[in-house]
Amino acid sequence: MRAVSKALGAILTVSALAGLGTVAAFAATTADAATTASAATAARSLAAADSPAGFNYGTDSWPTSVELSNPYREPVIWGPYGGYVGMAGNWARVEGCKTGNFLAWSSANSNQANANYTKSHIGIGTGVYWYMGGPGVDPHWNGTVAEATKWGAAQAADALAAMKKLNVTYPVVWADIELPGIEPALDNGWNSVYSSPCSEVKIRTSVPAAVDRADFNGFANYITAHSKYKVGVYSSAPVWNSIFGTGSAGSIPNTYEWTYLPETKQVTFSTEPTGWCLHASKTCAQFFGGQSSSSKYALMWQWSGGGGITNRYGFDFDQIDTARLK
Numbered sequence: 001m002r003a004v005s006k007a008l009g010a011i012l013t014v015s016a017l018a019g020l021g022t023v024a025a026f027a028a029t030t031a032d033a034a035t036t037a038s039a040a041t042a043a044r045s046l047a048a049a050d051s052p053a054g055f056n057y058g059t060d061s062w063p064t065s066v067e068l069s070n071p072y073r074e075p076v077i078w079g080p081y082g083g084y085v086g087m088a089g090n091w092a093r094v095e096g097c098k099t100g101n102f103l104a105w106s107s108a109n110s111n112q113a114n115a116n117y118t119k120s121h122i123g124i125g126t127g128v129y130w131y132m133g134g135p136g137v138d139p140h141w142n143g144t145v146a147e148a149t150k151w152g153a154a155q156a157a158d159a160l161a162a163m164k165k166l167n168v169t170y171p172v173v174w175a176d177i178e179l180p181g182i183e184p185a186l187d188n189g190w191n192s193v194y195s196s197p198c199s200e201v202k203i204r205t206s207v208p209a210a211v212d213r214a215d216f217n218g219f220a221n222y223i224t225a226h227s228k229y230k231v232g233v234y235s236s237a238p239v240w241n242s243i244f245g246t247g248s249a250g251s252i253p254n255t256y257e258w259t260y261l262p263e264t265k266q267v268t269f270s271t272e273p274t275g276w277c278l279h280a281s282k283t284c285a286q287f288f289g290g291q292s293s294s295s296k297y298a299l300m301w302q303w304s305g306g307g308g309i310t311n312r313y314g315f316d317f318d319q320i321d322t323a324r325l326k
Helices: 002-018 022-048 107-119 145-163 209-226 237-244
Strands: 055-060 081-090 126-131 172-176 202-204 230-235 256-259 298-304 316-321
Touching: 081 107, 081 145, 081 172, 081 316, 107 126, 126 145, 145 209, 172 209, 209 230, 209 237, 230 237, 230 298
Parallel strands: 055 081, 081 126, 126 172, 172 230, 230 256, 256 298
Antiparallel strands: 055 316, 298 316
16 A cells, blocks of 8 residues: 555656646556565565475464455465464363353354365364363362263363364364463363362362373373364473373373464564574474474474463464474
8 A cells, every 4th residue: 555655646746747648657657556566565475485395374262363365364474374273162161160161263264264275275274172171170070080081081072062063174183281370270170179160169289190191081082082083282391291290191292282382472574483493593392291393293383372471463373384294
């Protein structure tokens, strides 16, 4: 718009002073403006393209202002929009809690990501995650591995049921394992036990790592046994270690991962990721459970907007390795 306005001002000035050649001046100036705009657009598109090959920009959770179409573009940094991952469901919502029962989903972003995936062969389309409850918010908590396994499987069944109503194209279902710091359970029941799922009242301030792991195993095993989907985990090294420890309960060498550390508040052309590191930076994705970015199971990095660190846009920005699942 700026280039066109500037060109129009020049046209009016020339016409007023000369009184002649208006049509010729308009044609010439408009052509120059169009050429400049096209060159700028091409340069911007080239500069914003994700790299190296096989990586794509994406967003997750709450609605974002995806730009243009054919193909759609990533907000702010403008590269091709490579995928959307939304919340299929939330344990607190299923349990009928009055707090923490949000659903971070955008049908518009899902449709835009799927359009790029199906029409332009860009990215992953739509993926989903389940906001998972730990053993401490299980309505049938009894402290056993067997019960935790059942609780994880019940959440997996809820996830698959919710996914039937969505157009999911990505083959990995993410278990969102975090310590959100919000009610009804500040730790989502991973490190504490509550008198009931929605009570907000702790009756125990620890959960054995083996019981926590049984919850996740129950979720993962149910998904793989009852669907075509694979299972991954969204978390970070500090959170994962605080829940599962650094021993065998915390080891997940063959599980897909989506990390949210480290991250940045700055979302610009100078910070957008290149591979697993922010542009021209030593700030690089840190995975967990015994894995690193070189693992074939390291798939996604939420590099801005998650884990309590927000950016000026209020969006969650992701880096996605699309090549590792092909």
